[in-house]
Amino acid sequence: MKRTTTFAIALITSLTIVACGSSTTSSPDTDPGDTAVTTDPTTTVAPTTIPDAATMAALYTEAGPYPVGVTSLELAAGNKVEVWYPAIEGTTGTDIYDMRDFIPEAISALLTADVPAVYEYPAGRDAGAATGTFPVVLFSHGASGIRFQSTFLTSHLASWGIIVASPDHWSRDLFHTLSAPVGDRNSSVTELLETLDLVTAENVRPGSRLEGMVDAERVVAMGHSAGGGTILGAALDDRIDGYISLASGALGMGGDSSAAPALPNKPSFFIAGALDGIISAEEATRPSFEAVPGPSRLWIIDGVGHNGFDDFCTFGNGSGIIGVAIASGLGPLLESLGGLKRLGEDGCL
Template sequence: MKPHVLFTSLLCSVVLTATSPLSAQNQLAKPSFVFGDLLPDAPELAARGSSGVGVRTLKLIHAGQVDVLHPKDGKAPLYDRTLTVEVWYPARIPAGKAELVTYDEVMGSANDPKRPLIPFTFQGRALRDADPDPGTGKYPLVIVSHGYLGSRLMFSYLTENLASKGYVVVSIDHAESTYRDAAGFPSTLLNRATDDLFVLNEVAKRSEKGTGSFLSGLLDANNTALVGYSMGGYGVLNAAGAGYSPQAVKLFGQMTSGSTALQTRSTGAPELTASQDPRVKAVVAFAPWGMERGVWDADGLAGLKLPTLFIAGSKDDISGYEKGIKAIYDGAVNADRYMLTYLNARHNVAPNPPPVESLQPGLPLDEYMRYSEPAWNERRINNINQHFVTAFLGMQLKKMDYGKYFDLKENDAAGPWTGFKPRTSVGLEMRHAKP
């Protein structure tokens, strides 16, 4: 048997045949490994919290948006954007029910005949449609935004983990930017930040008492964080106040035969100023895109004033590092900001590990490379992200005393970082700068 076939067979066996330790009475089937589970060397805050996790799917309609992909008579018409969102939340798990869910995902790229869509499933540790657990008070809100291309499900290791720690987590499928509906890049350039802020408004409405939504009374939208990866990072920085540069507006116009729609999200635009939402308290930006393409400049980055955690790979070949992500970090001079760097990692410092199905022979290499890091174990990256995002959001949204997890030397030359087991913080760097 070929090595990759043997590996696939063994991993499938591990995932599908184990039984649950949670219910000895009925021995409910439960996989022994799910994305986000801990490796032995996981740092301290990577472990799940004490809450059960529920998950539900919502469809939201963002009406009357500019359709830059289908101009008519030289003008962009308006259209309704359908945004599918996945919501993870603290939940009551009934006796006899396994905290287990199957997610439906695809590989490939819509409208690319060389990469047809291939459905697959993977499992997570949540219960579909479980009753919410109101706990002792309202939970902070976390909104998650994927890359181009991507999906709302590609960070389940993190979204489930945060929900178990007392957050309501809403991850967006950005229309025209997912594997299933990939379309022109200008849509992603224009709509990321406005999608994020729209979803915040819609979730806030559903959280009000008397709405009949499962979110009613469950969350505090006035205590929100935005989390984005790649183009999602590009969007959350803008939603949080960083204006796009004149060069970005010019580039957008060249891509759209003269559209000026991106002007509304540029530095100094009244629309950008009016859209700044005081309910957003913090930002996590994984590998944010755009600096090497002139999307950001000093004036625009000065508009970011919220506490921000940047997470990057030092060999990022999509967003760039020294002249890309690190330059954004350096330029955000008005933000209390941190930057975690994975040395020798490339761009994939945010998603789940590669699915088993991506190992099939004959598939385009990109199906595997969308998730994998050549020099890192993706499960280890996931555990480290769980640790630091937990610490950061704990400080910013829950006012927890987690500062010690960031009060670190730039690297571990002087000894292991706080929260890490001996010898396990190698290959990481942490920076911190204040306004």
């Protein structure tokens, strides 16, 4: 998939740099090729040549060397946390999630069994973990999102040797958006940091699937849309080495422009879609990049809208989850929910 390749080269390169505790130099806006070509500091003699962007991209076109495992954990408050991780050799299988499981029952009951609401991807549910220790990415979903929302990306990162942990944020996830939100802007930051506490505890718990594989010294926070506000708050924690903002910027933790947290002085990477009609790349993302005190990168991708960073546009043969909902007779409900329809279809066909 083209977008997997595009994001993987940028994210894996930046994660390698940020999670290893090294730094990059501040730079003006670059194209994807320039952004991806970054020298990783090393204790040995540096190579005389740096692979060009096309060569590096080819390395990450396919899934990485690890099969992918996925498991579900739970925070003390009850929030589910999905974790993708490098699995043992020979792991196979297909994992799925069904959007009907993330909406109130009264709405789900209106959908027929044949509604295309299922997303499939290669991963072994509760598979054994690969040997070794691996860096951690904490993923924060956007408004009306779910912890699975960017599985195309989170599972791909796991195949390249990264543990990705993604909690449901009850203050803004899809279920609670359609019912009654629980918590406030600050609670999403707490949930993300508690997710780090959780995987760190699983690392030392005998019999845990994550036992002995979590490198808690290499941690990056990554957030989409409103999640971009959450990671700014989380990255103020000393355990977070850097952060990656997707279709976001210096937003309030709830996804608006108020009460934006301080921009952390840590390595960062801001990525946005040039066609984003929800959070403007030029009015929100670029100013955040320019204001960040630490080393940073900016990449504005042509032809990409707000949902180019999640799975949602792939449902219904490209019509997206909003198209599926409308085809199922939920158009009037969507219209009654203010900007939810616009949010869910931005960047889809």
